[in-house]
């Protein structure tokens with residue numbers, strides 16, 4: 001006997017006591033591979049909002065531009081879910097920025113953003129930091145020119161460095177073993193579940209019964225290592241802290257804590273903020289960069305057009321800079337098209353209804369997890385040939401960039417991504433630095449890489465290799 005759906009809860013597949021829809025999700029995943037594809041399948045079947053029960057948690061998936069914008073702009077949906085998948089990484093509590101909510105989230109988000117800006121976020125300091133990493137990467141690629149390179153981890157340390165310079169005031173060498181391990185650990189946590197949190201989240205008692213099988217043991221072990229690393233960095237900061245001269249975001253937050261503003265930030269909270277920024281700023285950007293290279297090797301004519309623009313606007317005598325963006329609409333369009341077609345945050349980050357709320361014709365009960373079908377929005381009928389990589393779709397007849405209302409890769413509203421400007425600057429500068437110097441090719445005898453994603457908290461590309469061939 002399945003459980004009756006309360007009236008006005010959004011429609012969806014029928015659910016069973018205790019497990020809810022978990023078994024149907026699992027069965028569908030066997031053929032559809034990724035959670036966002038399962039949600040899209042049911043959205044086609046049941047309408048623009050689907051209502052699920054995963055374990056005993058209400059989860060709704062919202063699709064379409066209008067409803068997604070509505071969720072992102074109404075305060076009642078600003079919450080984050082309470083599930084153990086989200087709190088296990090932050091000492092069992094709602095701490096930090098990404099998975100916390102309410103007043104403490106608001107205050108902390110404001111403070112952290114203030115200090116990120118103070119230490120260079122979205123300024124020339126940030127541009128210098130990114131440019132340095134691009135140049136190091138280009139010389140590495142020059143050294144291994146002509147040989148096949150594993151693309152999937154080639155950006156790792158550079159991307160961490162760009163963030164860590166602002167947060168912790170330092171960069172690491174590209175062969176730093178400790179940092180390589182940190183990158184691998186973050187990549188692994190992102191593959192242990194999807195954004196809805198998986199079985200651990202919906203049947204939390206299982207962590208006492210089969211902790212290995214549901215990934216709980218691995219997740220806790222990885223977070224312990226990540227917190228060891230972050231803890232060491234914070235200790236080093238404490239030892240050399242000068243309260244009058246903070247050097248970076250960690251220094252500034254340490255001073256904030258000492259100045260008895262305990263309610264705004266505790267040391268545990270500082271650790272979670274560091275983890276939020278590391279995880280949020282690393283996996284998203286590297287996955288997008290890898291997908292960007294994948295589409296470039298599949299489409300040599302796109303490389304040629306980016307190179308033409310570089311030769312015209314920048315030439316070969318100086319490194320690209322962010323101010324070149326105004327004259328390089330096609331190159332910008334390549335970045336946007338990558339964010340669209342690969343949508344590495346396929347359902348955004350889950351929101352939660354902090355009260356009963358009406359949405360469309362339905363009631364979303366208090367405590368419901370709300371997922372946004374962003375991948376679907378970026379790849380459905382509003383786009384012509386959505387599965388074809390076509391940067392021109394972001395350009396008008398005069399070759400200028402155009403806005404598309406169905407394109408929200410960083411979210412919007414009070415929860416919008418805090419790293420959008422950093423991410424977009426990184427994507428533009430890596431693309432232009434690489435295309436200024438190289439043609440990127442599929443190695444002879446290797447198959448063309450598949451653009452199909454690997455499932456996870458954020459989507460990633462399957463492993464592939466490419467050759468960097470210096471331009472004459």
Ligand code: HEM
Pocket residue numbers: 072097098099109163276277280281282284285288344345348349350409410411412414415416417418419420422423
């Ligand atoms: C291609 C790169 C990126 C993409 C596609 C992306 C996308 C997103 C999305 C969709 C959200 C959720 C918005 C919502 O809850 O509705 C988000 C939140 C967030 N992002 Fe990003 N992001 C990227 C890079 C970054 C970077 C580089 C940072 C580093 C500073 C960052 C930090 C954050 C934080 C802290 C939040 C949580 C904000 C909050 O909950 O208040 N992201 N991002």
